[in-house]
Amino acid sequence: MSLSIRKLVVIVLTVGIVILANLWAVTHWLDQAGVIEIARTAREHFLTGTSVAVITALLILLVNPRRARSGGSCPVCSSSLPRGAKYCPECGGRV
């Protein structure tokens, strides 16, 4: 994950935490603006598929880049393996 994407994730999470901290005021403001009714309609029609897609995208973003680059762990000694390794660099066991 590049630095700009990490910055974007931090900004989004910070805004999310601020919104959660002021949840009652935000909810009241959204209710006055009519957003609650729109959200209720959207939930009835779109929530299941949309939420699954968003959660899947977030889980993909949470993958550790070091782990994603590595080839897993050795079944013998559990040390991390470089991608494409056929033998463990620590114990020499065949992967």
Ligand SMILES: [Zn+2]
């Ligand atoms: Zn090993």
